[in-house]
Amino acid sequence: MADIDKRMTLKDAVSKFIHDGDVVYYGGFQIHVPMALTHEIIRQKKRHLTTIESSTDVGGLDLMVGAGCVTEIHTAWIMNWYVKAPYAIRRAFNKGHLKRFDISNFGATTAMMAGFMGIPFMPIRGNIGTDMMKHNQTDLREVVDPFTGKKTTVVRAWRADVAIIHAQKVDRLGNVISYGTRGVTDEFGANGAKRGVIVTAEEIVEPEVTRTDPDRVIVPYFKTLAVVHCPYGAHPSACRGYYGLDIRFSQYQGRYERHEELLPAFLDEWVYGCKDQEAYIEKYKSKFGQKGLDLLKPKLGFAPSPKMGVDYGYHDPVCWKGVPMYTDDRLDAFEKALAAKKGGK
Amino acid sequence: MANYKLTELMTIRCAREISDGEVVFVGVGLPIMVAAYAFATHAPNMIMLTEGGAIRATAPQALAITVDDPAAFLGGDATFGMLATMAALQRGEVDVAFIGGAQIDKFGNINSTGAGDWSKKESFTYFAGSGGANDMATSGKRVLAIMPQDKKKFVEKCEYITTPGFLGGPGEREALGMIGGGPDCVVSTMGVYRFDEDTKEMYLAEFFPGQSVDKIKAACAWDLRVSPNVIETTVPTEEELKILRALDPTGFYLG
Numbered sequence: 001m002a003d004i005d006k007r008m009t010l011k012d013a014v015s016k017f018i019h020d021g022d023v024v025y026y027g028g029f030q031i032h033v034p035m036a037l038t039h040e041i042i043r044q045k046k047r048h049l050t051t052i053e054s055s056t057d058v059g060g061l062d063l064m065v066g067a068g069c070v071t072e073i074h075t076a077w078i079m080n081w082y083v084k085a086p087y088a089i090r091r092a093f094n095k096g097h098l099k100r101f102d103i104s105n106f107g108a109t110t111a112m113m114a115g116f117m118g119i120p121f122m123p124i125r126g127n128i129g130t131d132m133m134k135h136n137q138t139d140l141r142e143v144v145d146p147f148t149g150k151k152t153t154v155v156r157a158w159r160a161d162v163a164i165i166h167a168q169k170v171d172r173l174g175n176v177i178s179y180g181t182r183g184v185t186d187e188f189g190a191n192g193a194k195r196g197v198i199v200t201a202e203e204i205v206e207p208e209v210t211r212t213d214p215d216r217v218i219v220p221y222f223k224t225l226a227v228v229h230c231p232y233g234a235h236p237s238a239c240r241g242y243y244g245l246d247i248r249f250s251q252y253q254g255r256y257e258r259h260e261e262l263l264p265a266f267l268d269e270w271v272y273g274c275k276d277q278e279a280y281i282e283k284y285k286s287k288f289g290q291k292g293l294d295l296l297k298p299k300l301g302f303a304p305s306p307k308m309g310v311d312y313g314y315h316d317p318v319c320w321k322g323v324p325m326y327t328d329d330r331l332d333a334f335e336k337a338l339a340a341k342k343g344g345k
Numbered sequence: 346m347a348n349y350k351l352t353e354l355m356t357i358r359c360a361r362e363i364s365d366g367e368v369v370f371v372g373v374g375l376p377i378m379v380a381a382y383a384f385a386t387h388a389p390n391m392i393m394l395t396e397g398g399a400i401r402a403t404a405p406q407a408l409a410i411t412v413d414d415p416a417a418f419l420g421g422d423a424t425f426g427m428l429a430t431m432a433a434l435q436r437g438e439v440d441v442a443f444i445g446g447a448q449i450d451k452f453g454n455i456n457s458t459g460a461g462d463w464s465k466k467e468s469f470t471y472f473a474g475s476g477g478a479n480d481m482a483t484s485g486k487r488v489l490a491i492m493p494q495d496k497k498k499f500v501e502k503c504e505y506i507t508t509p510g511f512l513g514g515p516g517e518r519e520a521l522g523m524i525g526g527g528p529d530c531v532v533s534t535m536g537v538y539r540f541d542e543d544t545k546e547m548y549l550a551e552f553f554p555g556q557s558v559d560k561i562k563a564a565c566a567w568d569l570r571v572s573p574n575v576i577e578t579t580v581p582t583e584e585e586l587k588i589l590r591a592l593d594p595t596g597f598y599l600g
Contacts, residue, residue, distance in 0.1 A: 130507060
């Protein structure tokens with residue numbers, strides 16, 4: 001196997017693999033939101049992006065829309081829950097700068113599952129009878145079930161050009177290890193991406209380590225374009241086992257999102273003013289202190305490790321060499337008689 | 346009589362709608378608080394499902410702030426993801442779909458997409474969107490909703506139907522092939538509502554202490570029907586409040 005080292009800087013990952021006009025799968029939900037990548041996309045002033053995801057919290061997508069990077073979104077739910085609204089998205093929609101296509105959560109998940117499976121559309125129970133059906137014919141249609149003749153709602157398959165996700169661990173080849181509460185659709189949205197996946201992770205592990213627990217891999221290396229070592233890459237959302245949700249920072253950021261005239265100041269200070277994620281975290285420490293980060297440390301049930309040992313052990317099939325076939329008189333007699341009958345014809 | 350907050354009354358009243366042993370799909374917001382309280386009191390055998398994908402037979406160790414909060418997953422029974430919990434809904438295995446919203450109409454349709462006319466883009470005020478509420482209300486056996494109430498929130502017809510109630514009236518859900526039974530109970534900031542079996546219209550069943558039928562009718566944009574057996578909601582006991590408050594020590598949900 002070719003050992004291609006895909007590690008690179010956040011800056012290189014975004015400049016090489018995200019192009020203006022791309023459809024981007026936006027990872028996470030209320031945790032594992034790819035915030036470091038969000039900031040980098042804003043810094044590099046990417047334009048006319050379309051995003052697909054099922055639900056996304058902590059205002060990452062609100063910032064991207066507010067900064068003018070995203071002009072079309074397909075979603076079930078977007079806001080910064082800690083200020084209770086998607087303010088920049090609301091303003092962009094009102095001004096006609098943003099096209100928005102609404103669908104239910106499972107509608108979005110199903111659309112990405114269809115993309116993941118490489119099929120054109122998939123049936124779904126929800127959405128029928130609502131205004132989402134009326135206003136989002138781009139994603140939702142009614143067809144006749146060929147088996148029963150009944151009306152059935154279907155969603156179009158969603159496939160991004162490129163996916164951006166955050167995970168706990170990744171190896172240099174790009175095997176992505178995500179566990180616990182990984183959001184809801186990263187495996188579908190990422191694997192369904194046409195060009196591939198950009199992943200930021202808390203830790204880089206050796207491929208030999210990944211291969212001791214391959215059940216944890218949600219994206220295999222051949223789908224991965226870029227690997228970025230990025231501690232706190234999902235902040236202020238959570239990364240299970242590493243840090244919890246930073247409610248206070250989300251509220252702080254949300255108060256900036258709320259006011260059109262204030263948002264540029266937030267972007268100047270926290271995004272344009274920080275050259276990378278490390279600088280963003282340093283900025284956090286200097287403004288709000290190390291204690292803010294310390295509060296996020298896992299305390300409940302996160303450590304040390306599951307009590308149930310998982311043994312992937314298996315026998316070596318070579319052990320069958322030289323072992324005669326199992327048989328008995330009845331099987332032998334039956335097969336012999338059958339052969340004689342066939343031979344007789 | 347015990348002193349209590351409105352959020353506490355609403356939570357305790359909502360919890361009474363959950364029977365022990367039921368499969369409850371818990372939406373974001375106060376429903377999380379209600380589930381924690383139901384687990385701690387009369388429904389220890391409840392099965393809790395979340396959009397984030399947690400399936401659990403025990404109460405979370407810590408109060409989850411959202412439905413995808415690791416706290417909802419800690420010590421869960423299965424944490425496969427949204428695919429598993431939403432698929433359970435689509436298979437018709439969820440007894441109670443427990444949701445919130447921003448606006449509700451007389452047939453129990455819910456709007457969580459935005460205020461105004463969607464086609465007039467310049468004036469439409471976007472909220473977060475459906476999330477899983479639409480999926481939950483389409484396929485859950487019965488829907489329990491918790492809503493703020495005033496004349497703009499209790500309307501004749503939702504400005505945008507995000508989540509189906511009985512749509513335009515009797516028979517419409519069935520005609521569209523929905524497997525869920527539709528809205529069963531709404532708990533607002535003023536009282537408790539149920540739905541007429543024949544007309545599918547929402548009617549007032551209980552008013553909260555301090556409210557009256559007249560006040561509630563004035564905070565409703567259509568001519569609200571009132572049950573001939575309307576009653577005042579039973580106030581929470583000291584014991585109930587003690588259990589509830591211990592579950593939300595920071596007042597995140599209860600204030």
